[in-house]
Amino acid sequence: MGTIEVTVSEIGAAGARDARIRLVAADGAPLPAFDAGAHIDVVLPHGLMRQYSLVNGPSDRDAYEICVRRAADSRGASTWIHDTLRVGQALGISAPRCAFALDEAARYVLIAGGIGVTPLISMARALSAQGKPFDFHFYGRSEDDVPYLDVLREGFASGRVFIHLGAQGQRLRDALPDALAVPDADALVYVCGPGGFMDHLKAQSIAAGWQPSQIRSEAFAASAHTGPTDADGTFEVELKSSGKIFIVPADRTIAAVLGDAQIEMSLSCEQGICGSCLTGVVSGRVDHRDEVQSVEEKDAHSHIAICCSRALSPRIVLDL
Structure with a gap:
C-alpha cells in the first residue's frame, strides 16, 4: 500500500509530555476511512517509522490526530517530533490499520494508563456517536500525566469518565474499577497502557470472574520476549x-x-x-x-x- 502525503496543520500540547498533532491530506481531500482504535505508520526523516493511534473519531476525516509522548528512552522519533516538527511540514503516512477494533456489545468498559488513552478516546467518541453506554477509566500519576485532560473532563454523551490519580492514592493495584467488580456477560473491556498495567488488570479481572475473551488490549511496546534468543531453535x-x-x-x-x-x-x-x-x-x-x-x-x-x-x-x- 502506498504512502499518503500529509501536511502538519496543527501542533499543540495534550499534556506536560505530550504533543497533539493534526495531519491533513496534502491535496486537501478527505483522508481514508478508519475504525476507532486504528493506528497509522508515520514516516519520519532518516528512515524512522513509528506507529501512532488515531485520537479523533471515525467521522472526522478532514484530519488525522495523533499524540506523541516525549520518551526518556527515545530512539529518535519522539525527540525529533517534539523538538523539530513544525506546522506546514510534509510527512508520509500509511493508510489506517486496526487490530484493536470495537466489537459488538451491550456496554463497554474502557481503561487507559498513560498515553494508552489515545485509541480509547477515539473509541469513546465512536461509542458516543452511536449512543452506546460505556465507562471510561483513566489511571495516571498526577494531572500533568493525563493526556487530553480537557477532553476527559468534558466527558462524552453516552459515557461516564473516571480519572484515578496515583498522587491521590487512587492506583489500579489498590482496587479494580467498580465497573469490573461484578462480571457482565454482555460487556467488553478494552484496556491500553504499559505492559505491567495491562497484565495486572487482566489477571485481576479474570480472578473476579470476567472471561479472557471479554478483555481486549493493545500494547505500545513489545514484550521482552519478542526477539530471537539463544534458546530458540532452527x-x-x-x-x-x-x-x-x-x-x-x-x-x-x-x-x-x-x-x-x-x-x-x-x-x-x-x-x-x-x-x-x-x-x-x-x-x-x-x-x-x-x-x-x-x-x-x-x-x-x-x-x-x-x-x-x-x-x-x-x-x-x-x-x-
Missing part, C-alpha cells in the same frame, strides 16, 4: 505459492530470512505490535510472540507475525 519455512523452503536459524526472524530472498511481504513496526506482517498459516504450529492477536486467534494457529514469532513444529507452511 526451523523451516515453506511458501505455499512456490514450494520454496527456507531455514530460519535461532538468531534470525522469518521476516529477515525472507527479506534476504527478496520475498514480497508487509512489514512495519518489526516488534509484533502493529499487525502489519500477520501472514496466513497453511500448516504447522506457531510460537506466538506478537501483541496483536487475541488468545483465541493464537490458539487457532491460523496467522503468524513473521517479524517476531517462530515455529513450534519443525516446518511451517505460510500462505505466501
